[in-house]
Amino acid sequence: MSHEQLTSAAPTAAQADLWALAACAFHAMTGRSPFAGDSVGEIAWRVCVGPLPVPSKLRPDAPPGFDAWFARACSREIADRPQTAYDLARTLAIACSDSATPTTPTPPP
Numbered sequence: 001m002s003h004e005q006l007t008s009a010a011p012t013a014a015q016a017d018l019w020a021l022a023a024c025a026f027h028a029m030t031g032r033s034p035f036a037g038d039s040v041g042e043i044a045w046r047v048c049v050g051p052l053p054v055p056s057k058l059r060p061d062a063p064p065g066f067d068a069w070f071a072r073a074c075s076r077e078i079a080d081r082p083q084t085a086y087d088l089a090r091t092l093a094i095a096c097s098d099s100a101t102p103t104t105p106t107p108p109p
Helices: 003-007 014-030 040-048 066-073 085-096
Strands: none
Touching (some): 003 014, 014 066, 014 085, 066 085
16 A cells, blocks of 8 residues: 555545556566565555665666666655656656667557
8 A cells, every 4th residue: 555545544546556556566576575564564664654665675687767766656745656657657668678769658549
């Protein structure tokens, strides 16, 4: 669950789902959950106030842009995150690309 889902009674927006996709991408890249813990309270603490994990510390061969992408995608500030699934995918493609002109998803109609 994203930071806002754990700390607010207000309805959440689509950015909470994008946050979850970023957490899944972290797991796919590193083989580990970004916010693991032995209890729900420990996991919630990690999501809400703990330092964001750095993917390259777990996987040194991760693409150079992946750390920054993950930090933005899981920002505790909703406005700092990608605002659409297209933007999340586009920025991930760029972060994982080693070419100057990466292939990116086609924009939605």
